[in-house]
Amino acid sequence: VPSIAIVGASGYGGTELLRLLTRHPHLELATVAAASSAGATVRASAPNIPDALGGATVLDVVDVDRLAQADVVVLGTPDEVSLELAPALLAAGTRVVDLSGAFRLDAATFSHWYGRPHTAPELAADGAAAAVYGLTEYARATVAAAPLVANPGCYPTATLLALRGLAGLLEPTGIVVNAMSGTSGAGRSTRDTLQASVVHGDVVTYGAPSHRHTAEIEAHAAPVGLTEPIVFTPHLVPMARGILATISAALRPGLGQADVDAALHGAYDHEPFVHVLPSGEFPRTKAVHGANSCQLSAVVDPRTGRVLVTSVIDNLVKGAAGQALQNVNVMLDLEETAGLDVVGVYP
Amino acid sequence: VPSIAIVGASGYGGTELLRLLTRHPHLELATVAAASSAGATVRASAPNIPDALGGATVLDVVDVDRLAQADVVVLGTPDEVSLELAPALLAAGTRVVDLSGAFRLDAATFSHWYGRPHTAPELAADGAAAAVYGLTEYARATVAAAPLVANPGCYPTATLLALRGLAGLLEPTGIVVNAMSGTSGAGRSTRDTLQASVVHGDVVTYGAPSHRHTAEIEAHAAPVGLTEPIVFTPHLVPMARGILATISAALRPGLGQADVDAALHGAYDHEPFVHVLPSGEFPRTKAVHGANSCQLSAVVDPRTGRVLVTSVIDNLVKGAAGQALQNVNVMLDLEETAGLDVVGVYP
Amino acid sequence: VPSIAIVGASGYGGTELLRLLTRHPHLELATVAAASSAGATVRASAPNIPDALGGATVLDVVDVDRLAQADVVVLGTPDEVSLELAPALLAAGTRVVDLSGAFRLDAATFSHWYGRPHTAPELAADGAAAAVYGLTEYARATVAAAPLVANPGCYPTATLLALRGLAGLLEPTGIVVNAMSGTSGAGRSTRDTLQASVVHGDVVTYGAPSHRHTAEIEAHAAPVGLTEPIVFTPHLVPMARGILATISAALRPGLGQADVDAALHGAYDHEPFVHVLPSGEFPRTKAVHGANSCQLSAVVDPRTGRVLVTSVIDNLVKGAAGQALQNVNVMLDLEETAGLDVVGVYP
C-alpha cells in the first residue's frame, strides 16, 4: 500500500486532507506533522475527526528523514517553509505536492509579486527541475511523472478551469475576473479582519489590484493565448467555505452561445470533477461544499458580445486538499477519483 | 443487490438520502418519487448531485405498486401522507422506513399532540403491528426484523442518545432540555419566518411548550425510568444544518463525574456513530456537518448536583436520512456503516 | 407639520421607512397602508417597532383619497401597482416618491427590459410630466420641485455614485460592474431560492446578463458621457442587508490615482451621506448597516491602466427608504439629513 505524509496538518488544508484520507481505500497515512502543533491531537484542530480514527490522532514534529519514508509528502505550509522543505524532501528521495504559492511561478515573477527572491529557483516554473503546475485536468501526464507538483491556488483553479475550457474563443484583452471567497481561504488565521464579529453580515474587497493570484492566473492562462493582463478582484464573503469566480470576457468575432457550450462540454463532459451546467443556470458554491468538484456555466450576451462564465469550487477541496489528493492519485497510479466525492453537502 | 426506493425525494430528507446513496456500495436505487416534483430532475432540488449520476436524475410519480418492488421504501413525506402510504406499501409486501412523526407514538398520544386522530392505529406504537422506533443504537434486533421502522425525529435523536446513555443515573423530575436547530429542520418550506432575510443574524424560540417532539422524547425516555414530564424548548439559529441539545438534569444521590463518564463510555465506546468527548470539552454542531455522527459530553456541577449534557448531530443525517440508511443497512443485513461517514465537513 | 403616507408598508422598504420616521423630528405619519396586510399591526411585519409607537401600529387599506391628504406619499409597491397608483395620487393633488422601477427609464427602454408596455408613459423618463430620477446628490434642484420622484434602485445607487463621481475620467468602453447584495434586496419574498436553508453559506450569480438595473445604470451614467453598454453582474451573498459594487473601468490617457482621488473628494467631501475612504482601504458593507450612507474608494492599477472603485450602501437605506426620505426632506424643504443617520451599526 502506498503511503502519504502531511506537513502542516493542523492548518485548514492539512485537516481537510486528513478528512479526505479517512475514506481513501488505497493510501496509508504515514506521518502527520505540524511545526506549531506537534504533540497535540488532531482533534484539537479537527473536531470532526473523532479520536477513534487512532492513527491520525497525534501530530508529529517536522522531521525530513522520517517524512521522506512516505511515497508522497503533501506540504500544507506557508511559502517560506515550503521553499525550504521541498528541496530537502526531494533530496531525501520522496515526491512532494506543495499547497503553497512557492513553485507556481517562474522565479522572476515570484520575486516581483511576493516581494522577495525565490530561494529555490531550480524548482520554480522556469527552473531546471521545475515543479509541475498541478491543475490536474490539464496536466495528467506531467503530474504522473513529477517529483514536485505545485498545487494550484484556490482562485486560479476556479478561474483557469473556466478560461482554459474556452481556449481559443476569447479575446485576450479586457478580461475581468471577480471572485468571492469564504474565510477558510485565508487559513487558520487570527487576524482581526477574520474575526467572526467582523465578517458576519459583511462583504469586503481586499488585496486588489495586486493579489498574488493575479500573476498565477495570468501565468497559466498564457499557454492558451490569453497573454494580456487580467483584472482580478477578490472579495471576502460571510461563509466558511466556497469560491465563486465570475469571468467577463469578449468573445472572438463570429462566435456565440453554441460555440461556448460546445467548448465547455467538449472540455469537461468526460471529466469526473468538472460539471457544466446549462447556460442561464448559475452554479452555487454550496452545491460543491466538501466536494472535489467544479461546477460552471457560461452565458453569452449578444448585446455586448461578451461571455460571462461563473465557476464554483470548495476552496479547501478542489481549491486545495482535494486537488492535492487528485494529484497524489495520479502520481501513484491509483484511481484518480479514489477518496474524492463529487457530491457536496447541500443545503 | 438489494434495492431501495425513496418517496418525497425532493424534500431535504430525500435529497440527503440521495447524497448518501451515491457512495453506498451495496444498494441499488430503484425508484425516486416525489408527488410535487414528478418529472423534474433531481438537480432541480439537489444542485449538489450532478446530472452525470444518471439513474437518479428524474423524479417519478408516487406509484405504490412500483415502489413496492424495492426491498425497502423510505418515506420522506409529511405525517398525513405517511399515514396513507405506509399501510399500502406494507400490504404490497415491501418494508418501510418512515421519516415522519406518524408512527413514533401510541395512537392516543399522537392524537393529543398532533390534534387529529391516528388513521392507522395498528401501526402506531401501541398497535398490533406496531412500528419499531428506530433509534438504531437501542433497537438493532427489532429493527432488523421490522416491517415498519419509525425513524426518530431530529431533536429526539440528539436528546435520547444523551438521556439513554445515562440510564439509571438521573432523577426523573426537573429535566430541562433546550435545543437549537438550523433551518433545514423545518424542511423545504417557504414560510415567511424561514426566509433568509428573517433568519440571518437572528435567534428565536418557537413551538414551546407544546412542540410535538416533547411527547416523542418523553415516550422514548420512559423505558429507562424517566417517566416525568420533560421541559423541551427549541430554538431556531442562523445556520442551515445542525442541532445542539443541552440537557440539564439532577443526578441521583451519591453520583458524580466519574459515574457519568463511565456510563457514557460504556454505552458508546463500541458504537461507530456516537462519540463521547472528554468532560469540559463541548461538542460543536459543525464537527458533524454532513456526518451520521453524534458527539456528546457531560459535565457535573457539584454546586447544584446537576449534570449538563450537550449533544450534537446533523439534523439531516443522524437526525433523518443518515439514521434511516443506518436502519436500512440493519434491516437488509448489510454492514451498518455502509455509505455513512463519521467525519463531518469542518470548518 | 408636513405629513407623509406610506403604501406597501409591510414590505421591507416600507418597514424601513417606518423605522427611520420614528426618529424624524419634523414629519407626521398620516397613513400607513398595505394591500395585503390591511388590518394587521405594523409589528407583525416589523417586530423592531414596539406597539408603544402607537400611531404606526395599524395597517390601513389603500385608499387614494385618504392617502392624498398627506403632503407626500411614498410608494413601496411593485412596478405594476406604482404604475396605477402614482398617476391617481398625482391627479388627487399630492406628491409621490416611488421606490419601484416604474418611472426610472424612458418608456421604450422600460418596455424592452420589463417585457411589457409602459402604461403611464407621460410619467416615464421621456414623458411630458417625467418623473425626476432621485439620486439626490445629483438632482436636488429638480427633486425639490418634482411632483413625482423615481427613487433609484439599490444597485444603480451604489454604482452611479461611483461612476458619476468620476465623471470625465473614464473610458466609456469596457466598464464591468460586479455587485453583491444581501437577501432583503429581493423584498419580503418566499421564493424557494431565498429560503434561509438555501442562502446560508452560499454565493450565487443571478439575473445576468439581463438584470433590469443594467438599463437603469446605463441610462443614468449616460449624462456624464458613459454611453456604451455596461456589463453588470449581480450576486446574492449570505447576509440580510448591504450591497457592495465593484467597478472596473479604463482611465482616460494620462490620468492617475491623484486625479481619481481629487475627483471623488471634490464630488463628495461636502456631501453628508457619501464618504470617500483613502485609496487602498476598502469599504465594508457592515460599516453602513442601517445608515443612509455610501462609503467608497478607488485604486488605480498602473499595470492595466484601469481604476477599481468599490462602493457600499445599505440596500434598504441609501438604496431605498433612506434615499426616499432624503428626497422627501428636499421636496418639503426640510433639513436634508433629518431622520437619517450616517453611522451604521457595526459590528
Add this chain to the structure above:
Amino acid sequence: VPSIAIVGASGYGGTELLRLLTRHPHLELATVAAASSAGATVRASAPNIPDALGGATVLDVVDVDRLAQADVVVLGTPDEVSLELAPALLAAGTRVVDLSGAFRLDAATFSHWYGRPHTAPELAADGAAAAVYGLTEYARATVAAAPLVANPGCYPTATLLALRGLAGLLEPTGIVVNAMSGTSGAGRSTRDTLQASVVHGDVVTYGAPSHRHTAEIEAHAAPVGLTEPIVFTPHLVPMARGILATISAALRPGLGQADVDAALHGAYDHEPFVHVLPSGEFPRTKAVHGANSCQLSAVVDPRTGRVLVTSVIDNLVKGAAGQALQNVNVMLDLEETAGLDVVGVYP
C-alpha cells in the same frame, strides 16, 4: 453641557458608545482613550464612524487627570484595568460607569468566581463605598447619586429583567437559564474559537457550569427571593450581536398565565426600554439589533406548572454601552432616553 470620557474606546463596548453618542443631543465627548490603540483613528476600529465626525477621530492615551475633567468616565476595560482605574478616577473627583465585572459582586464572591483577590474591596458590592449595580430599571434613585456604577453584564441584563419582572411568582429552586449570544459578546478578540471560519454555521456551549455571569445572576436575583443556585448555560451562535435568554422556572402554587402577564405588564408597561410581547409570541434578537431595548414574553405550561420566559437584548447596547449611557443620563439628570433608540435595525 455635561461631558463624558471613554476609556477602552477601541473595544466593541467603546465603539458602540461612540456610535450612540453621535446622536446624543446633550453630551460633549471630552476624551476618547485606549491603551492599545492610542494615536490611531477611531475609524481604524469603527469603520462605521466617518472621519467627518471629527472630534472623535483620534484615540488618546489613558491619562487619569485628563479623563477626570469629564463629568463621567465610562470604562470599557478588562476587569483588572478597571480595578486600577476606577479608584484613581474617583479619587480624582469624577464619576465612573464601569462595563467590566470588577464591581458587580461582593469581594468574596468575586474572588471565588474570578480566581483572584479583589484589589479594591471598598468598591465591591459589600464595600464601604460600594458601586451601584446599574440595572437601571431597578436602580434609578441609587444610580442618580452614585459615584461608581457597575454596569450589568449582558447575560445578567437579559436574565434579570425577566426574573425581577416576575418577582414573587417563582419557586426559587430548579431555575434553569439557557442563553445564546453572538460573538461580539466576547469582545474584540482574536481567539481561535472566535474566528469566522470556526463560528460560521456552528453552535457550541461554553463556560458551563462555571461562567462568571452565574454568580452575577444569582447575586442580583437574590433581592427578590430567588436565593437558590441557578443553572446557567451559555452558547455561542453564529451572529455578531444579540442575546436570547430562555428561563424555565416553576410557578408558585395557584398561579397561572394571567398572573404572569399581569406582573410583566405591571413591571414594564411604563418603561421606555422594556417591551412585553403577548404570550405565545416569542421575541427575536434581530428585533433589537442596535437598540437599547429588551423584548420579552412568558408562557405558562399547565402540564408542567412551569413558566418559560424568553428575553432578548442587543448585547452591545442594553447589554453594555446603551445601558451605560442610560445610566449616564440618569446620573447627569438628563432625559433617560436621550441618544438611545428603542427601534432595532430589522431585518
